[in-house]
Every structure is written in C-alpha cells, then in structure tokens.
Amino acid sequence: MHSPTPSVSRSPASGLMVIYGASGDLAQRKLFPALHHLARDGLLTDEFGVIGVSSKAFTEQGFRDHLDETVRPHLEGGLDETSWRWLLKRVSYVSVDWEDPDDFKCLAQQVREMDARWGTDSNHAHYLATPPSRFASLVAHLCEANILRRDPQARERVIIEKPFGHDLDSAIALNRRLLETLDEAQIYRIDHYLGKETVQNLMVFRFANAIFEPIWNRRYVDHVQITVAEDLGIGHRAGYYDGAGALRDMVPNHMMQLLSLIAMEPPASFNAEAVRNAKGDVLRAIPLFTADQVAQRTVRGQYGPGQISEEGDVHGYREEEGIAPDSPTETFAALRLEIDNWRWAGVPFYLRTGKRMPMRQTEIVIQFKSVPSMMFRSTGVEDLAPNRLLLRIQPREAIVLSFGAKRPGPSIRIADADLEFCYRDRFGLGPSTGYETLLFDALRADATLFQRADSIEGGWAVIDPILRVWDDSSPGDFPNYAAGTWGPEAADRLMQQDGRQWNNQP
Numbered sequence: 001m002h003s004p005t006p007s008v009s010r011s012p013a014s015g016l017m018v019i020y021g022a023s024g025d026l027a028q029r030k031l032f033p034a035l036h037h038l039a040r041d042g043l044l045t046d047e048f049g050v051i052g053v054s055s056k057a058f059t060e061q062g063f064r065d066h067l068d069e070t071v072r073p074h075l076e077g078g079l080d081e082t083s084w085r086w087l088l089k090r091v092s093y094v095s096v097d098w099e100d101p102d103d104f105k106c107l108a109q110q111v112r113e114m115d116a117r118w119g120t121d122s123n124h125a126h127y128l129a130t131p132p133s134r135f136a137s138l139v140a141h142l143c144e145a146n147i148l149r150r151d152p153q154a155r156e157r158v159i160i161e162k163p164f165g166h167d168l169d170s171a172i173a174l175n176r177r178l179l180e181t182l183d184e185a186q187i188y189r190i191d192h193y194l195g196k197e198t199v200q201n202l203m204v205f206r207f208a209n210a211i212f213e214p215i216w217n218r219r220y221v222d223h224v225q226i227t228v229a230e231d232l233g234i235g236h237r238a239g240y241y242d243g244a245g246a247l248r249d250m251v252p253n254h255m256m257q258l259l260s261l262i263a264m265e266p267p268a269s270f271n272a273e274a275v276r277n278a279k280g281d282v283l284r285a286i287p288l289f290t291a292d293q294v295a296q297r298t299v300r301g302q303y304g305p306g307q308i309s310e311e312g313d314v315h316g317y318r319e320e321e322g323i324a325p326d327s328p329t330e331t332f333a334a335l336r337l338e339i340d341n342w343r344w345a346g347v348p349f350y351l352r353t354g355k356r357m358p359m360r361q362t363e364i365v366i367q368f369k370s371v372p373s374m375m376f377r378s379t380g381v382e383d384l385a386p387n388r389l390l391l392r393i394q395p396r397e398a399i400v401l402s403f404g405a406k407r408p409g410p411s412i413r414i415a416d417a418d419l420e421f422c423y424r425d426r427f428g429l430g431p432s433t434g435y436e437t438l439l440f441d442a443l444r445a446d447a448t449l450f451q452r453a454d455s456i457e458g459g460w461a462v463i464d465p466i467l468r469v470w471d472d473s474s475p476g477d478f479p480n481y482a483a484g485t486w487g488p489e490a491a492d493r494l495m496q497q498d499g500r501q502w503n504n505q506p
C-alpha cells in the first residue's frame, strides 16, 4: 500500500489564451488537445476563453467546426465530449492579414470583447505558434496595437515556440528585439520537453529524496550519458530539417534542458527565478570547445538506407523527398562535454541524438564509479558492473537502478539486477500531449518551466563553436551510418577511447 503523497493542490486557471497560427499543425495536434485535457481535468475555470488567429477566412462558428473536425482525431481515446463542447463554446476566431496593422486593431477589439464575455480579468497569454521568422515582427504588431504592453507584473505574456534563433547571434538578436518592447518576465520561451512529467520528475527525484544527492557528484559518478534517439526519419519536415540538422534541432534546447536539470545545484526554492538561476549556472560552467576540441570531442553523422523494425526498408537521408542528393546536413550528433564546477569537474557528459536509430528512446544514464577494491577476486568473479541509474523519459517512462546481486547457489557468482519504477504502472498516466502543464503554467504566470534569455543563449553558446567548424568543413564521409543503427562508428569510438560505452539496451 502506498502512503499518501504530499502534494500542492493547484487551483484552476482562468484568463484568455490567444493562439497565433491557430490553423497550423501545432495548434491542432497539441495546443487544442492540451486545452481539452485541462478542461477535462477541471483545471480551467469558467472565466476562460480562447481566440484563434490566422489568415484563413473562418467565421467564429466555422473555426469551431473546423476544430471539431481536425482536433478530435488527436484526442487519442481521451475525448470527454462535455469538456470538448465546453471548450469549443469558449473559442472565438479572428482572421488577420499578418502584415496589416489595422487587422491587429480589430484583434485588440476582440480581446476586449472576450475579456468581457468570459470575465477573464484581463489575464492574457499570447501563444505564438507561427513560423519562427515571424516571432519578432508579430510581437511588434501586438505592441503597436496595444495588445501587449511592457509590464514587469506580466499580466500579458507571450509564449514563444522553438526554434528560438538558429545560432547564438540570431538568438541574441531575437532576445534583444523582444526586450525592446517587453519585460523579460513577460516572455515565456517554451521547450515542450519541460512539459513532460518525467522531465519534471528529474527535479523531484533529485531534491525530494535525501539518498541520491550525497552521491550526485564527481566523487561517485563516473560519467553521464544523455540519449535522444528517434527511429523516425524527417517525415514532411525536409524544408526545416535540412536547414537545421540534428545539432541545432535537439542540443541547445532539449538536451541542454535535460543536462541542466541533472547537473544543477539544489535551488534555494522551487521558485521560477531560483530554478532558472541554478540551471543557467550549469550552462555557464561548460567550457566552450576550441576548433581542435570540436574535432576530438564531437561526431556528426547522416543516415544512409537501412532497415527500421516497424517500417522495413527505408531510404537514406539524401533520398528523402525534398533533400538534395549531396546534402551535408547531419542527422546524428554526439559530443562529450564537461562542466567545470566543484560538483562535476572531471566527469564527462556524453550526449547523442539522431534520426533513424533502432528505436525511439530518450534516457539519461548516471553511471557510478566501480567498487574501489575487488574483494571477490579469489572467488572467480573477475568483473563487476558498476551501479547505474537509468532515467528513462520516453517512450516508457521509468527509473531503473542496476546493482550486482548474488546468483543463488553454493559458489559466488554475481549477476546484474534491476530495481525498476515504471511511471505508468504506479500512477496510470493518462493521454497527454506534454503541453498541458506548460499552458496551465503560462495562464497562471508561472515561468519555472520556461526558458529565460540567458538559458537560451547559454545553450546556443555551447554549440556555436561546433556549428562554426561543421559549417565550414564538408563532412566527406556522409552517409556514415545505416538507418536502423546506433549512429556512426566514430560515436562508439568517442566512448571507447575513454574506456566506456553507450547504453544501447531497450
């Protein structure tokens, strides 16, 4: 039997959410389903409304009908008809020409009307689900129309999707433009990884349990591995992906977020600024690579044709629709970083991410040091596997602690054994998009799980030297791994040269 768990009950959120790009893929697949889940779970009050904005010519009712048709399939068996109807009733729509200031004046009028209709207390969250190239100009239009006003109390907030910039300079420039008209407290830069329960659980696991923290440092940890593997190819995202590549797509945002949660010092409280300060300190402590270190500590790869268990034979990257036959874009990246601070000095952090790998798997491995003395030597046991803590984020959210155990029998024989906690078995996780918590927090002005300007720039700063070397030199050996494998051999060598290996277990 489980004892009751301490929890902070969260009162439902109210306010107005304006979704720019409401006709797009993200809005239909994630944002409206997430709002439905919040409504179903009683986390929205009656003082809540939504305005969808795009250039498509819908009437209010036409847009609701459109949502009813397009969003339903994404509710994945979790549809609650009453909640869905409740939500649709609260949805309004404004069609804009994205470059016409007069249209934003009409939108401002609609915002006032919706405030009055639903009693939202002028609490506004503006979600920019638009092409990234439009973020700055859209914020400028919203400020001109007085829809957004500088306000350190952040009654009006803007949620900015990823990618936030495509390198360090462009991220700095975007931050600068946004901060010309808004206060930092109003800018909610989203990384949907932080909406995942298991990612939030990293902090709880570390700081709500006394037993791990004393060994969470260079004295006990041998190294850390972070893997974000996808079995999928690029789907219909050729245009975006070929201009970005695996490093830009995954490392400065998702992987740096995971790394900072694993490596940060205990924050003084669970308050947004305290957590974000602690995470920012980690990024600032990562020594930036020289060009020589890029050659020694990073690996890039691109998949060729191969086999994926679910799909069978698949094309190589250069044969994908919309990709040039000589594309130099990497679909795999691996790197070895260090964190130059008191806790982690000398502990390598190995990161890898790739497409068309054997399976979808996001996980963090904390590998502890081996036992200091081999007391079982005389019994014929020659090797002991070090303890390992596996924090699995997807697809099957779990925490596994591996240790050595005696095999039954008269002689001393040691086998690896696992203590496993599976999130779904314990808590019965329901369908979720990963955006629920983030939308809820944005409505309640809680920025803890959103990125501050310094953290965005810190993530880009780490990969900027790599980008510069990779952009300046042709990869030469692409494609260098077959679809359905764990990446190029050089990625294995990156570990092997340090006497270590990747965890490739399912």
Ligand SMILES: NC(=O)c1ccc[n+]([C@@H]2O[C@H](COP(=O)([O-])OP(=O)(O)OC[C@H]3O[C@@H](n4cnc5c(N)ncnc54)[C@H](OP(=O)(O)O)[C@@H]3O)[C@@H](O)[C@H]2O)c1
Binding pocket: 020, 021, 022, 023, 024, 025, 026, 027, 054, 055, 056, 098, 128, 129, 130, 131, 132, 134, 138, 161, 162, 163
């Ligand atoms: N889809 C995902 O799973 C996903 C995941 C992570 C991040 N994101 C990010 O989320 C954002 C939206 O992605 P998406 O996949 O939904 O894209 P999408 O399907 O192409 O939709 C883009 C939306 O932006 C609107 N738009 C077009 N031109 C615009 C302009 N000049 N100014 C403002 N808005 C304009 C479109 O509205 P019209 O009807 O007016 O054309 C459409 O509603 C992007 O920043 C993307 O990087 C998406």
